[in-house]
Every structure is written in C-alpha cells, then in structure tokens.
Amino acid sequence: MRVTEPGAYGGPTALRIMLGAHLRRLREEANLSRSDAGWAIRGSESKISRLELGRVGFKVRDVDDLLTLYKLDDQAERERLLDLAREANNPGWWQRYDDVTPTWFHSYLGLEMAADLIRTFELQFIPGLLQTPEYARAVFQLGRDKPMPMDERERLVTLRMSRQQVLTRPRPARLWAVIDEAVLRRPIGNKEILKAQLEHLIVASKRHNVTLQIIPFAKGGYCATGGAFTLLRFHDADLPDIVYIEHLTSAVYVDKRDEVDGYTITMDTLSISAAQPRETERLIRNAIDLL
Numbered sequence: 001m002r003v004t005e006p007g008a009y010g011g012p013t014a015l016r017i018m019l020g021a022h023l024r025r026l027r028e029e030a031n032l033s034r035s036d037a038g039w040a041i042r043g044s045e046s047k048i049s050r051l052e053l054g055r056v057g058f059k060v061r062d063v064d065d066l067l068t069l070y071k072l073d074d075q076a077e078r079e080r081l082l083d084l085a086r087e088a089n090n091p092g093w094w095q096r097y098d099d100v101t102p103t104w105f106h107s108y109l110g111l112e113m114a115a116d117l118i119r120t121f122e123l124q125f126i127p128g129l130l131q132t133p134e135y136a137r138a139v140f141q142l143g144r145d146k147p148m149p150m151d152e153r154e155r156l157v158t159l160r161m162s163r164q165q166v167l168t169r170p171r172p173a174r175l176w177a178v179i180d181e182a183v184l185r186r187p188i189g190n191k192e193i194l195k196a197q198l199e200h201l202i203v204a205s206k207r208h209n210v211t212l213q214i215i216p217f218a219k220g221g222y223c224a225t226g227g228a229f230t231l232l233r234f235h236d237a238d239l240p241d242i243v244y245i246e247h248l249t250s251a252v253y254v255d256k257r258d259e260v261d262g263y264t265i266t267m268d269t270l271s272i273s274a275a276q277p278r279e280t281e282r283l284i285r286n287a288i289d290l291l
Contacts, residue, residue, distance in 0.1 A: 013110025014239060015088035017054030021238045022081060023063070024052040026070040040069040053255075055107075058085040097159045100152050104251040108244050113166055115173050117233040119267050121224055123180040125188070126197055129164050130177065130204050130212075135197040136160045138189030167209060176211040178270045184214065184287035191291050198288050205280050213274035214283045222273045224266050231260075231267055 027037055027048075034048040041047075041062040050056045063085040072078050094109040101109075112118065120127050125139055136157050141148060166173045187194055205212040215222055230244045243254035243263045254260055275283060 012057075012088050012090055012092050013054070013107050014114035014234070014236075015084060016056075016058065017240075018236060018238045019058060019063070019081065019084045019088055020052040020054040022084075023066055023070075026067070026072060027052075030070045032069065037066060037069065041065050057089055060085045060089075094159065094162070097155060100155050101159070102249075105246075107253065108251065109163070111232050111242060111244070112163065114234055114239065115166070115232040116235040117174045117176065118166075119176045119178075119231040119233075120228070121178045121230075121267065121270055122183055122228050123224075124183065124186065124228065126183060126201065127175075127177045127179070128160055129167060129175055130201055130210075131160060132193075132197050132200050133157050133161060134193045135188055138193055142188075167207065172209045174209045174211075176213075176271075178213045178215065178267070178274050181214055181216050181283065181287070184284060185290070195288055195291055198284050202281050202284050205277070205284075211277055212280050213271060213277055214280055215270070215274045216283060219273055219275075223269050229263060231263055 034045040037048045232242045245252045
C-alpha cells in the first residue's frame, strides 16, 4: 500500500481523515482489533475508532507505535505516514476564527477547503460561498435581540469571504448549488442589499466551475423535506464523501456509505426538479424586477 500524497489544500481535517483511513487498513491487514491497537498506545478501543475516523488529532508517538504494531517495514512508507501525522497537527488558516465560530463548524471549514466538488441545497439563504459582504452581514444579524459587536461581525464576514477563495484558487473546487426561488425573493437586509446580491449571483453563476440551479415556485413541491444540506466530494480516494447538515445549535456529519448515497440521490432529484442552468439568469432577473 502506498500513501496518497495530500492535496495542496487539504488542511488538517482532511489529512487526519486520510491518515486514519491508512491506519485502519493497516490494522485490518494485520488482523488486529481496535482493542489490540488501543492497548499498544495506552488508549481505548473508542480512541482508535476516533483516530481512524480522523475526528481527533494524532500524537506522532502513537502513530509510530501503531506502525510498529502493524509491522510496517517499508521505511519510506513509515516516514511518509509520520510526516502526514505531523502535518495533520498544523493549524489551518481558519482556526484563527475559532473564537467566533461554534466548535461543531470547525471541521466543516477544513473539509470545505479540501473538497473537489461541493454540492449544496438551500431554501432560505444564498449559499455562503456566493454571498456578498453586505448580504453576509445581514444574515449574521438575524435572530439577535441586539446588534452583534462590530468586530465580531466583521471577523465573521472576513471568514466567509476568505472561504470563497476555494472557488478562485489555482485548482478551484467546483460548486453545484440548487436553491429554492424563495431565496431570491426573501428581503435579507434591504432591497439594495438583495439587489446587489442577486446581481452578484448572476456574475458568479457564469464561472466555469459554478453551476447554479433554481427551483421555481411553478414546480410545486419537491423532495428534500428535511431542509438544507451540503455534499462534499474529494479528489483523494482516501477521503469519503461527506454530507454536512447544520442545525440551530449543532451540525451532523454523515459519512456512512448508504446514508450518503441517499443524500446523493436526493441531490440528483433536486437537480432534475430545478430549472436548467441556462434558465438561471432569467429567473434571477425576474426576481430583481420584482424588487
């Protein structure tokens, strides 16, 4: 088994998942249980499970001990895995915003930066990767009894704008967004903010790596009654597809194959229900005319 070189934009979250997948395969090839592996690093079966899922950081010493237990004799391969463990402990650029973002969102930021394809369904807001700063400021203020402190709000806006670099970097991710027509009509902020956002959406939808579809009111009902969700797919085969579902005070990360397949089918069905991408500009301009 050879280690897949980590992508240039993987970040610690993706690297942890990759390393965990390698360690799991090595353990299984050695016919060892998670309990056996846990004993070798003075840990529990649940700790090995978390490590193999990439949900916690790695101690290089633990990885070294596990590689010895799994009888990995290829020295070059061993060094590559240990280097991967060291890189996985480096903080991502987004971690400087940890104090203004909930802990359950931190993993998503790393996964988003590592994604090759981002498919998202929205029925309330413009997708964050396509928002203008003014629209984002209005969104952050929603549901608050008093104004958010300006410095906190501006840091959140900066974070959201920085995330959008995933679409403009040298090897950009592909974004395929499906949104309900109600998103175009909902007056977030004020009319001027919404108009500027919709005009920005037209420009963004013409990028070669952005596909934007709208589900018109005329289509009636559709699937995905559970609400908004995002499906992340990665260039590296060691990273499984992941579905991200955000709730009011938490988030769910779905990576079980059968469950992910269900969301993939739902996303495909939504794309079929939506108007074709060539209709996107017309539908947005109709919404602008109604402001």
